[in-house]
Amino acid sequence: MKLASLKQGRDGRLVVVSDDLAWYADAAHIAPTLQAALDDWDRIEPDLRNLATDLEHEAIPRERFHEHNAASPLPRAYQWADGSAYVNHVKLVRQARGAEMPDSFWHDPLMYQGGSDGFLAPRDDIPLKDEGWGCDLEAEVVVVTGDVPMGAGREEALKGVRLVGLTNDVSLRNLIPGELGKGFGFFQSKPASAFSPVFVTPDALGDWWRDGKLHRKLMVDLNGEPFGRAEAGEDMTFDFGTLIAHAAKSRKLGAGTIIGSGTVSNRDADGGPGRPIADGGVGYSCLAEVRTVETIEGGAPATDFLKVGDTVRIWAEDDNHHPIFGVIEQTVAAA
Amino acid sequence: MKLASLKQGRDGRLVVVSDDLAWYADAAHIAPTLQAALDDWDRIEPDLRNLATDLEHEAIPRERFHEHNAASPLPRAYQWADGSAYVNHVKLVRQARGAEMPDSFWHDPLMYQGGSDGFLAPRDDIPLKDEGWGCDLEAEVVVVTGDVPMGAGREEALKGVRLVGLTNDVSLRNLIPGELGKGFGFFQSKPASAFSPVFVTPDALGDWWRDGKLHRKLMVDLNGEPFGRAEAGEDMTFDFGTLIAHAAKSRKLGAGTIIGSGTVSNRDADGGPGRPIADGGVGYSCLAEVRTVETIEGGAPATDFLKVGDTVRIWAEDDNHHPIFGVIEQTVAAA
Numbered sequence: 001m002k003l004a005s006l007k008q009g010r011d012g013r014l015v016v017v018s019d020d021l022a023w024y025a026d027a028a029h030i031a032p033t034l035q036a037a038l039d040d041w042d043r044i045e046p047d048l049r050n051l052a053t054d055l056e057h058e059a060i061p062r063e064r065f066h067e068h069n070a071a072s073p074l075p076r077a078y079q080w081a082d083g084s085a086y087v088n089h090v091k092l093v094r095q096a097r098g099a100e101m102p103d104s105f106w107h108d109p110l111m112y113q114g115g116s117d118g119f120l121a122p123r124d125d126i127p128l129k130d131e132g133w134g135c136d137l138e139a140e141v142v143v144v145t146g147d148v149p150m151g152a153g154r155e156e157a158l159k160g161v162r163l164v165g166l167t168n169d170v171s172l173r174n175l176i177p178g179e180l181g182k183g184f185g186f187f188q189s190k191p192a193s194a195f196s197p198v199f200v201t202p203d204a205l206g207d208w209w210r211d212g213k214l215h216r217k218l219m220v221d222l223n224g225e226p227f228g229r230a231e232a233g234e235d236m237t238f239d240f241g242t243l244i245a246h247a248a249k250s251r252k253l254g255a256g257t258i259i260g261s262g263t264v265s266n267r268d269a270d271g272g273p274g275r276p277i278a279d280g281g282v283g284y285s286c287l288a289e290v291r292t293v294e295t296i297e298g299g300a301p302a303t304d305f306l307k308v309g310d311t312v313r314i315w316a317e318d319d320n321h322h323p324i325f326g327v328i329e330q331t332v333a334a335a
Numbered sequence: 336m337k338l339a340s341l342k343q344g345r346d347g348r349l350v351v352v353s354d355d356l357a358w359y360a361d362a363a364h365i366a367p368t369l370q371a372a373l374d375d376w377d378r379i380e381p382d383l384r385n386l387a388t389d390l391e392h393e394a395i396p397r398e399r400f401h402e403h404n405a406a407s408p409l410p411r412a413y414q415w416a417d418g419s420a421y422v423n424h425v426k427l428v429r430q431a432r433g434a435e436m437p438d439s440f441w442h443d444p445l446m447y448q449g450g451s452d453g454f455l456a457p458r459d460d461i462p463l464k465d466e467g468w469g470c471d472l473e474a475e476v477v478v479v480t481g482d483v484p485m486g487a488g489r490e491e492a493l494k495g496v497r498l499v500g501l502t503n504d505v506s507l508r509n510l511i512p513g514e515l516g517k518g519f520g521f522f523q524s525k526p527a528s529a530f531s532p533v534f535v536t537p538d539a540l541g542d543w544w545r546d547g548k549l550h551r552k553l554m555v556d557l558n559g560e561p562f563g564r565a566e567a568g569e570d571m572t573f574d575f576g577t578l579i580a581h582a583a584k585s586r587k588l589g590a591g592t593i594i595g596s597g598t599v600s601n602r603d604a605d606g607g608p609g610r611p612i613a614d615g616g617v618g619y620s621c622l623a624e625v626r627t628v629e630t631i632e633g634g635a636p637a638t639d640f641l642k643v644g645d646t647v648r649i650w651a652e653d654d655n656h657h658p659i660f661g662v663i664e665q666t667v668a669a670a
Contacts, residue, residue, distance in 0.1 A: 010374055010589075039345055076413045076589055079452035081522070105517075112519040113448040117414035117589030129486060129585065150670060151464055172585055182440075184447040185520015187416070191586040250464065250507055251526040254345075254411055254452030335485060 001052045001201045003027075003163065004326075005034050005071045007121065012071040016052045017198050021326055024065040025055040034073055034199075038256040041146050041162060067326045070197040072119035073165060074144070074256060080116035080193070081247050082140070082169060082260035083109050085238040089265035089289060092273055096292035109238045109246045112185050114169075116258070120194035122328045126170055127191075127335035128308065134174030135306040135332060137222075139285040139314045140167045141214045141232050141261040143240050144199060148253040157244035158212050160253075163199035166218070167260055168314050168328050170194070173288055173305060195258075196315070197326030205324070212239030214316070216324065218264045220285055221313040228283040230266040232316070265289060273297070306332045336387045336536045338362075338498065339661075340369050340406045342456065347406040351387045352533050356661055359400040360390045369408055369534075373591040376481050376497060402661045405532040407454035408500060409479070409591060415451035415528070416582050417475070417504060417595035418444050420573040424600035424624060427608055431627035444573045444581045447520050449504075451593070455529035457663045461505055462526075462670035463643065469509030470641040470667060472557075474620035474649045475502045476549045476567050476596040478575050479534060483588040492583060493547050493576035498534035501553070502595055503649050503663050505529070508623055508640060530593075531650070532661030540659070547574030549651070551659065553599045555620055556648040563618040565601040567651070600624060608632070641667045 002019060005012025011033040015024040030047045031037035037044045054060040084090055087105055094101045120126065128135050144163040152160070175189035202209045208216050213233045220228030238246075243259050264285045268274045273293045275281025284290045291301035306312070314328040337354060340347025346368040350359040365382045366372035372379045389395040419425055422440055429436045455461065463470050479498040487495070510524035537544045543551050548568045555563030573581075578594050599620045603609045608628045610616025619625045626636035641647070649663040 078411045078413060079450060081450075084519070108517075110517055110519050111522050113450055113522055113525075115414060115416075115448055115586065116451070117592055118587060127485065133585065150462065175585070180518045182443075182445055183515045183520075184419070184445050185518075187446050187448055187582070188585045190448075247522070250468065250510070250523045251450065252453065257452055 001049055001204055002198045003034060003048070003073060004065070004198045005073050005075060006069050007071045010075060011035060012075045015065070016048060016055055017065050018055050019204070020322065021065055021067070021198060023055060023062040025051055025060055025062050027051055035077070035256050038144065038146065038162060041255065067197040068123045070326070071121045072195040073163070073199040074119065074195070074258065076118050077116040077256055077258050078254050079257040080114040080260070081111055081257065082114050082262060083111045083238060083243040083246070084262035085109065085236050085243060086262055086265040087237040088235050088267050089263050092265070092289060092292045092296070095273070096295040106237060109243055110262070111243065111246055114190055114193065118192055120192050120330070122194055122197045122326060124194060124330060125333035126306070126330050128332050129335045131307055132174060133172040136171045136173050136287045137220070137306065137312045137314070138169040138171055138263045139218050139220045139228060140169055140263060141218070142167045142195065143259050145244060145253055145255070145257045145259060147255045148244060148248045148257070150248055150250065150252045152245055152248045154241035154245050157248060158241035160244060161202055161240060164202055164205060164209060164214060165199040166196040166314055166316060166325050166328060168194045168312060168330060169260060171286070194328050194330055196328055200325060212241040216316040218285055219315050219317060220283065223311055226277045226283065228285045229277060230264045230282045230285055232261070232264050235266050236261065263289065308332050308334050336384055336539055337533045338369060338383070338408060339400070339533045340408050340410060341404050342406045345410060346370060347410045350400070351383060351390055352400050353390050354539070355657065356400055356402070356533060358390060358397040360386055360395055360397050362386055370412070370591050373479065373481065373497060376590065402532040403458045405661070406456045407530040408498070408534040409454065409530070409593065411453050412451040412591055412593050413589050414592040415449040415595070416446055416592065417449050417597060418446045418573060418578040418581070419597035420444065420571050420578060421597055421600040422572040423570050423602050424598050427600070427624060427627045427631070430608070431630040441572060444578055445597070446578065446581055449525055449528065453527055455527050455665070457529055457532045457661060459529060459665060460668035461641070461665050463667050464670045466642055467509060468507040471506045471508050471622045472555070472641065472647045472649070473504040473506055473598045474553050474555045474563060475504055475598060476553070477502045477530065478594050480579060480588055480592045480594060481590045483579060483583045483592070485583055485585065485587045487580055487583045489576035489580050492579035495579060496537055496575060499537055499540060499544060499549060500534040501531040501649055501651060501660050501663060503529045503647060503665060504595060506621070529663050529665055531663055535660060547576040551651040553620055554650050554652060555618070558646055561612045561618065563620045564612060565599045565617045565620055567596070567599050570601050571596065598624065643667050643669050
């Protein structure tokens with residue numbers, strides 16, 4: 001089952017989307033918003049699934065689904081917690097600045113509390129007040145959970161996964177060192193993120209969802225050119241069950257919590273720091289990583305952060321090259 | 336005007352509370368929840384004020400207000416961002432561990448993104464899985480904002496303050512060093528916070544609300560004994576306008592954003608690190624601070640963190656010793 005929220009008010013209007021993303025059926029008579037559905041999932045999910053079946057069978061009125069009419073599936077959320085599960089990415093970033101990565105990073109997940117009071121729609125511009133802030137994309141996989149009890153283990157946590165999607169976790173890289181130096185984590189350096197037009201139930205992903213990971217390539221284009229083709233199922237040190245359990249160690253998680261994987265990153269085949277797609281590598285899921293590789297290899301970064309007018313596309317494909325979650329497509333705009 | 340949410344469902348039921356906190360009138364016909372009121376404040380506020388006037392004049396049906404029936408005014412929120420505006424507190428904590436505090440801390444606010452997917456009701460137990468985590472209270476002032484545009488200055492930000500209240504920002508002190516060491520800020524070390532039973536519009540506070548600060552003593556009792564009587568209007572280096580503007584530097588803030596002051600802390604009259612109430616001081620608003628003072632004076636902390644069964648009371652009073660926001664009263668319970 002695929003769910004989306006059409007732009008309407010602060011929380012959108014819930015719709016069920018056909019598997020090929022061509023059609024939708026209004027679900028507002030079942031639950032007005034995706035959050036309302038998640039709040040009462042056990043009762044509402046069967047009705048949504050019936051609607052989805054009817055939509056596939058063309059048994060009900062349907063409308064054309066246009067991704068530019070979609071809000072973020074959760075236009076705002078009660079929690080957005082982002083991990084950093086691709087430890088290879090963390091190691092590279094540290095290596096570039098000559099810092100050792102503690103061995104504990106391979107065993108104890110990194111996670112930060114993100115702002116969730118308002119997300120960008122998947123085709124919204126990225127508003128940027130100052131190019132000097134170093135605007136970066138970060139292509140990631142996310143899951144949405146139901147209620148998760150405090151102290152849940154990995155297995156129980158995994159059972160709490162309701163939906164899977166993608167995000168562009170926008171970061172202001174040049175604001176990060178100052179904020180991390182103060183010790184309170186990210187705040188100004190993490191403006192509003194964007195999510196894929198459609199979130200998908202794990203069962204609808206079949207074998208692509210297993211071991212708490214999404215086993216598809218994360219496709220990233222930058223200004224129309226292939227930039228990243230990393231395999232999201234590889235080099236993910238901490239699966240989503242482990243990430244959710246980490247988040248729930250000292251408190252329960254409310255339904256509608258969004259948990260992110262952190263920037264997807266693959267090791268290069270030769271164990272090196274990774275190569276651009278043009279050089280036969282899988283590329284990158286953020287600019288910081290290519291700048292890191294450039295620094296390791298040449299002493300300084302050669303690639304700029306995002307400028308006004310730059311465009312980013314993030315998606316994942318089925319075997320016929322059709323987007324599974326729709327496409328995040330954003331242009332940086334002066335704010 | 337004073338607003339509260341009676342326990343009902345995930346988001347409570349909005350009520351208007353009389354100035355003396357003795358009575359309430361149901362407001363669900365105006366807005367079902369406080370978040371719904373904040374989402375459409377300009378349209379809804381006048382109706383709520385009319386209801387509050389009718390309640391004070393006993394012109395409508397009214398019910399007894401019992402604080403133990405109150406949920407957090409926002410039982411869950413889209414954003415909870417906590418500052419650390421009483422820089423004296425930060426300086427003391429650093430001093431105890433022999434660390435210099437950067438001078439920039441006097442000019443650039445500290446702020447972290449807190450979890451907001453579920454708050455404790457004001458009389459709920461504090462669920463604690465492990466006393467070894469070092470459970471602490473933190474008594475603070477909070478404000479709730481309307482929509483605040485990105486880049487708002489202090490004056491514009493202050494105009495966005497809709498409500499004022501108190502919080503017990505529960506902290507797990509022994510989990511903090513490890514989390515801050517990882518560089519991603521607080522997560523497991525900040526479980527669910529509790530808020531005062533009642534939030535109050537700034538105008539209803541009269542002269543107690545000025546210059547973006549609450550000018551009342553923050554009363555804290557621990558196990559029935561006076562523990563803190565710090566003046567919230569003193570030694571607050573960054574007022575709420577400055578804190579909100581800090582939060583809105585790189586992104587807009589959604590209606591219903593809660594901004595915290597950080598632990599209230601007063602300098603001692605002689606410039607020293609502050610004394611217990613029994614010694615003629617104003618005491619403390621968290622255990623970490625008294626432990627810090629003990630460390631500075633005696634080389635080691637003498638006061639324990641909270642144990643199962645310990646009780647915490649947090650409130651502020653009017654001139655007749657009546658609570659303004661109701662009373663946060665919590666007992667630590669094994670989870």
